Amino acid sequence: MSQSVSNEAREVGDRVEVFVRTIVVPYEKDLRCGSHGPSEELVRELRQKARAADVMTPHIRKDGEHFSQIETAYILKKSGLSPLGPVACNTMAPDEGNMFLLGRSGSAEQKARFLEPLVSGEARSAFFMTEPWSEGGAGSDPSMMKTQAVLDGNHWVINGRKTYITGAMGAKVGIVMANSAHGACMFLVDLPDPAIRIDRVLDTIDSSMPGGHSEITIDNLRVPADQMLGEPGQGFRFAQIRLAPARLSHCMRWHGVATRAQEIAIDYACRREAFGKLLIDHEGVGFMLAENQIDLKQSELMIDWCAAALDSGGDGNIESSMTKVSVSEALFRVADRCVQVMGALGVTQDTIVEQLFREVRAFRIYDGPTEVHKWSLAKKIKKQALKGA
CATH class of the missing domain: 1.20.140.10 (Butyryl-CoA Dehydrogenase, subunit A, domain 3)
Structure with missing residues (x-):
């Protein structure tokens, strides 16, 4: 498998390793690392240093193309040498997965508006799928999803509850999953939005992800139809x-x-x-x-x-x-x-x-x-x- 890693990817991965070991590791004892993840101030500081070291979003080439998955593995393993490495280098969850999805499935307009700020590291994102178990909502079984989207003119109106939503606090981009008469749908939204209320940030066993994991109420969120990812029912x-x-x-x-x-x-x-x-x-x-x-x-x-x-x-x-x-x-x-x-x-x-x-x-x-x-x-x-x- 190692023969499938190009010299370009090796050079990027090796540069990431040097950056993480020498620049990021000393931040592990920074007081801005809290129980709900590193603070927004610390995230910005780390990413400024990552840009200076040319290791921001290293798994995506300058032309916007992703490295292969094998090459990505070489790079992301290096970024993971510190719990703060993925935060600094913009390779963390859920952003890395959201960037991959938008790169594969978003329209040109959606990529310009929602993807580019993520790739540059200027914005973080959240993926709204999991729902409270106490209300019978979706967890490992997404078919149990109760959040509903109803078409109203050229907007979709979304109502529901979500939980364990990683990074919602402080995120600028959201991907909201909801059921409709056509089946499951995904919607791209700007955050924060008054219709998406963070009820609480949960106290969890982990502490590496900025914004922690939140419990959310979505109350009459209006999303323009052109902010749906793909077509109705493709969620x-x-x-x-x-x-x-x-x-x-x-x-x-x-x-x-x-x-x-x-x-x-x-x-x-x-x-x-x-x-x-x-x-x-x-x-x-x-x-x-x-x-x-x-x-x-x-x-x-x-x-x-x-x-x-x-x-x-x-x-x-x-x-x-x-x-x-x-x-x-x-x-x-x-x-x-x-x-x-x-x-x-x-x-x-x-x-x-x-x-x-x-x-x-x-x-x-x-x-x-x-x-x-x-x-x-x-x-x-x-x-x-x-x-x-």
């Missing part, structure tokens, strides 16, 4: 376009931060002595670090395998489900072992290992819990088996 098709690459880019970014945690744990184990020798010379510790190395390599190979499937023109749904399950579970094991190797230090905020543990625990749920992906894969296995019977 689920557009969701599929976004879904597989977005799942995969999560894997890329968190692989980077897991690699960094392993580096920190190795450094600690090679300097800390106990019971007459270095920790790494104790089999129980050395084996954990060896198992981490295996999980990291297997995750890398899964990411590249899925990326190749997408680059070949496939929808990548099966491959991305398998990769998301495998990588999220493997990286959680890596994080858990790093905490264990470092003992009491591993549960403090003196290093990013503790944060990685929290972030990757959430990753096992985001973009579909492990169990949902396994259930979906099992249905496909059954269908194929019965077809061949």
Whole structure:
């Protein structure tokens, strides 16, 4: 797979790595990093430095074309070497997935208005799909979506409730998903909008995404018809376009931060002595670090395998489900072992290992819990088996 990474992409990725390690990492202890993510002031400061280092939105070429998925993996893993790396370089979720979707599906006018500010890093975005479970709304099953869009002249009027909406606080661009008489639809909106009310920002286990995760009420939001993405009823098709690459880019970014945690744990184990020798010379510790190395390599190979499937023109749904399950579970094991190797230090905020543990625990749920992906894969296995019977 490494032979599929062009010299251009390698140069970009290597420049990103230098930037993250030398410029971004010192910001990890910045007081502007809060429980709901880095502040808007910090985001702007980091992105100003990324522009100066020519690493802003590095997975998109200057001509607007995306690097291949395999090349993107090389670049995004480098940006993920710090939890703040994707924020600084504009490779984070949900923006990276939203940029991909708009680049593939938006009209020329929509790209100029909504996509260009995202690519430049001047704006952040939010994707409004998940709904409150207590109201029977959509989660892992999007067919349960209750938010409704009704055509009124040349506008659509949208009403509903959304939750776990990443980055809504402070976002300038929104993609709102709603049901209509024609089926699911996606709408592009400018934010903030008085009809989209942030009821609260949830306190969650993770803390790397600007704006945190919000609970939202949409009250008579009027959207001009030309701000619909595609045609009425195409919402689920557009969701599929976004879904597989977005799942995969999560894997890329968190692989980077897991690699960094392993580096920190190795450094600690090679300097800390106990019971007459270095920790790494104790089999129980050395084996954990060896198992981490295996999980990291297997995750890398899964990411590249899925990326190749997408680059070949496939929808990548099966491959991305398998990769998301495998990588999220493997990286959680890596994080858990790093905490264990470092003992009491591993549960403090003196290093990013503790944060990685929290972030990757959430990753096992985001973009579909492990169990949902396994259930979906099992249905496909059954269908194929019965077809061949």
